[in-house]
Amino acid sequence: MLKVGLTGGLACGKTFVGEALAALGCHVLQADQLGHAALLPGGEAYGPVVREFGPGILAGNGEIDRRALAEQVFGSAERLALLNSLVHPPVLRQEEAWLDRVAAGDPRGIAVIEAAILIETGGHQRFDKLIVVVCEEQQQIERSMKRDGVGRERVRARLSRQMPVSEKRKFGDFIIDTSGTKEETLRQVRAVYDSLRRIEL
DSSP, X not given: OEEEEEXXXXXXXXXXXXXXXXXXXXXXXXXXXXXXXXXXXTSTTHHHHHHHHOGGGBOTTSSBOHHHHHHXXXXXXXXXXXXXXXXXXXXXXXXXXXHHHXXXXXXXXXXXXXXXXXXXXXXXXXXXXXXXXXXOHHHHHHHHHHHHOXXXXXXXXXXXXXXXXXXXXXXXXXXXXXXXXXXXXXXXXXXXXXXXXXXXX
């Protein structure tokens, strides 16, 4: 089975690319969803995160308010690193279990894990190939403002704390540029899929 990492910059279109790869027949897992699940009551990270960050991050229903949590780590590399150290291990275990299941069910398949900070954590080294999704910075800003309902300065602040897309490009075996139309992006996805299919394991 071919293990492929899928990452990219903020609001560059990773999820769209992942959905397109799934439509072509790849097995696709969104690591961010595993992270969200780990933070739900009963999730592996819920208790440790509430202990470390306090009851102020809880909503009325007892769930972690992700915006309140984000406020606590916003602008603090140490707090963000602490949060990641609590959330990433259970996510990693679930990813590995998922990869094992896919390998057992489809030994010649392509398993894709989509994750936002794959390169920053060194997680990209676990994969046979890495796809990096990129677009123009101005598009990142506009797409993120529209998607997340936040202001321009907030998006710029988030971008300033992330590895620049220009740097992420250097790690990619394949680059998909979503700056153009959806049709152009889908053509690139198809070309990458065809290349992955040709790789002999």
